[in-house]
Amino acid sequence: MITLDPQSRVPIYRQIENGIIGLILLGACPEGSRLPSVRSLAVKLSANPNTVQKAYQELEGWGVIASVGGRGSFVRSAEAARAVLRRQAVQTLEAAAREAALAGIGREEAAGILSRAWPGEKEEGEEDD
Amino acid sequence: MITLDPQSRVPIYRQIENGIIGLILLGACPEGSRLPSVRSLAVKLSANPNTVQKAYQELEGWGVIASVGGRGSFVRSAEAARAVLRRQAVQTLEAAAREAALAGIGREEAAGILSRAWPGEKEEGEEDD
Amino acid sequence: MITLDPQSRVPIYRQIENGIIGLILLGACPEGSRLPSVRSLAVKLSANPNTVQKAYQELEGWGVIASVGGRGSFVRSAEAARAVLRRQAVQTLEAAAREAALAGIGREEAAGILSRAWPGEKEEGEEDD
Amino acid sequence: MITLDPQSRVPIYRQIENGIIGLILLGACPEGSRLPSVRSLAVKLSANPNTVQKAYQELEGWGVIASVGGRGSFVRSAEAARAVLRRQAVQTLEAAAREAALAGIGREEAAGILSRAWPGEKEEGEEDD
DNA sequence: GTGGTCTAGACCACA
DNA sequence: GTGGTCTAGACCACA
Numbered sequence: 194m195i196t197l198d199p200q201s202r203v204p205i206y207r208q209i210e211n212g213i214i215g216l217i218l219l220g221a222c223p224e225g226s227r228l229p230s231v232r233s234l235a236v237k238l239s240a241n242p243n244t245v246q247k248a249y250q251e252l253e254g255w256g257v258i259a260s261v262g263g264r265g266s267f268v269r270s271a272e273a274a275r276a277v278l279r280r281q282a283v284q285t286l287e288a289a290a291r292e293a294a295l296a297g298i299g300r301e302e303a304a305g306i307l308s309r310a311w312p313g314e315k316e317e318g319e320e321d322d
Numbered sequence: 323m324i325t326l327d328p329q330s331r332v333p334i335y336r337q338i339e340n341g342i343i344g345l346i347l348l349g350a351c352p353e354g355s356r357l358p359s360v361r362s363l364a365v366k367l368s369a370n371p372n373t374v375q376k377a378y379q380e381l382e383g384w385g386v387i388a389s390v391g392g393r394g395s396f397v398r399s400a401e402a403a404r405a406v407l408r409r410q411a412v413q414t415l416e417a418a419a420r421e422a423a424l425a426g427i428g429r430e431e432a433a434g435i436l437s438r439a440w441p442g443e444k445e446e447g448e449e450d451d
Numbered sequence: 452m453i454t455l456d457p458q459s460r461v462p463i464y465r466q467i468e469n470g471i472i473g474l475i476l477l478g479a480c481p482e483g484s485r486l487p488s489v490r491s492l493a494v495k496l497s498a499n500p501n502t503v504q505k506a507y508q509e510l511e512g513w514g515v516i517a518s519v520g521g522r523g524s525f526v527r528s529a530e531a532a533r534a535v536l537r538r539q540a541v542q543t544l545e546a547a548a549r550e551a552a553l554a555g556i557g558r559e560e561a562a563g564i565l566s567r568a569w570p571g572e573k574e575e576g577e578e579d580d
Numbered sequence: 581m582i583t584l585d586p587q588s589r590v591p592i593y594r595q596i597e598n599g600i601i602g603l604i605l606l607g608a609c610p611e612g613s614r615l616p617s618v619r620s621l622a623v624k625l626s627a628n629p630n631t632v633q634k635a636y637q638e639l640e641g642w643g644v645i646a647s648v649g650g651r652g653s654f655v656r657s658a659e660a661a662r663a664v665l666r667r668q669a670v671q672t673l674e675a676a677a678r679e680a681a682l683a684g685i686g687r688e689e690a691a692g693i694l695s696r697a698w699p700g701e702k703e704e705g706e707e708d709d
Numbered sequence: 710g711t712g713g714t715c716t717a718g719a720c721c722a723c724a
Numbered sequence: 725g726t727g728g729t730c731t732a733g734a735c736c737a738c739a
Contacts, residue, residue, distance in 0.1 A: 307418070333724090552698055566677075634715095
């Protein structure tokens with residue numbers, strides 16, 4: 194279900210976090226459901242248990258999952274998962290705005306670049322669902 | 323002239339690059355003018371010479387400056403400087419668009435976030451905090 | 452009779468202990484009455500026999516129940532049950548006081564937090580969410 | 581400055597976190613000041629660098645400090661440090677209230693126990709500064 | 710088996 | 725040197 198790219202600049206533990214958040218948002222892991230154990234997921238992903246553990250602990254710190262020693266890890270809040278993704282994306286957008294302004298790009302032009310880069314959509318006459 | 327923020331997430335070498343590009347675009351370092359030596363700039367910025375060296379090498383790779391062995395480094399192209407800044411900013415905007423879309427942010431909303439984060443200017447109805 | 456919450460931070464063996472003490476204090480298990488065997492309770496609760504065993508052993512160590520080799524476990528003292536619960540709660544309150552003081556919370560404020568967190572009852576002006 | 585108790589049930593990384601928060605709140609580490617490096621603190625405390633790293637990363641996740649690769653870790657917000665301590669203490673108080681109520685302790689009595697356990701104060705006629 | 714903690718040691722980008 | 729990532733492997737409480 195989760196695929197890792199060992200070449201990526203994105204740390205493995207972060208890829209695992211994103212993968213789990215994605216599964217939660219897709220509804221594949223409803224609230225209250227049990228996640229694979231740290232060790233079993235580590236085996237499945239060919240990663241070290243410590244790396245999976247780090248991902249689980251960050252997700253727990255964000256309120257996305259809850260881990261209970263001896264029993265397992267459970268999905269706690271899909272809303273928290275959504276909020277985590279959103280917060281990161283908003284920060285990226287804000288940083289992009291500052292960088293674009295410094296580069297002499299105008300606000301209108303930046304909006305155009307953003308719009309054209311939007312995945313899965315056309316530049317003009319586009320329709321969104 | 324260039325100020326570094328040691329607590330910023332932006333690598334020092336990138337801050338130096340941006341600082342030099344900024345001076346070029348401001349006209350403070352016209353094409354053909356000589357840049358400070360790696361060592362003297364390192365001293366002036368309280369930075370590591372290796373770090374300054376890395377910045378100069380990247381700038382040279384981008385065609386912004388030219389280093390002439392034994393004689394120093396010179397501003398080569400203000401146009402290249404402008405292009406570098408712009409290219410980086412466009413890439414950042416495109417990456418931000420992809421991340422925002424993945425996070426479930428709508429295109430309209432993303433444009434709003436971008437606009438509100440724009441430094442310096444205000445749209446009607448905006449307030450600075 | 453006893454319900455376990457696998458997602459709770461409270462260890463299962465402690466939940467079992469509290470459950471049995473609760474039944475004793477409610478009069479559902481009078482002194483001298485026989486408790487279910489470790490194995491049958493484990494089956495009933497879908498718990499590990501080792502976990503039930505640990506709960507029984509702690510309760511025995513506290514004088515709440517008595518295990519007679521080969522014949523089963525019996526409620527020994529409702530008074531001991533009451534004392535155990537009370538002692539644990541008092542220790543928790545004392546630890547909470549120390550932690551709150553260290554965190555710079557005033558004694559009055561701590562009393563207010565305690566009171567507001569009190570389950571079930573309301574003081575005037577309180578609202579439940 | 582920070583002393584560890586290897587026997588304690590409190591994890592070493594948490595002891596380090598608490599120690600640093602304590603130093604910040606005491607004013608020994610003002611905002612913007614640089615903390616000892618992960619490695620140097622590990623040597624000073626006879627702990628593993630990974631353990632110190634974990635403490636630093638949790639503190640960063642809470643907004644208490646900011647770490648920048650190659651440059652060091654800096655105190656970011658004394659207010660965040662205060663909030664972390666406070667949040668933990670409030671949660672402990674709330675859990676204590678629930679446990680006391682279950683144990684049949686009355687709200688008034690619990691307040692008395694809390695007050696008597698308050699460190700450095702007397703039971704009656706006490707004065708606070 | 711399950712999460713959690715800790716040590717040891719390697720490697721990386723950046724300074 | 726400085727933070728950050730990752731693996732390997734040990735040990736613990738709890739189930």
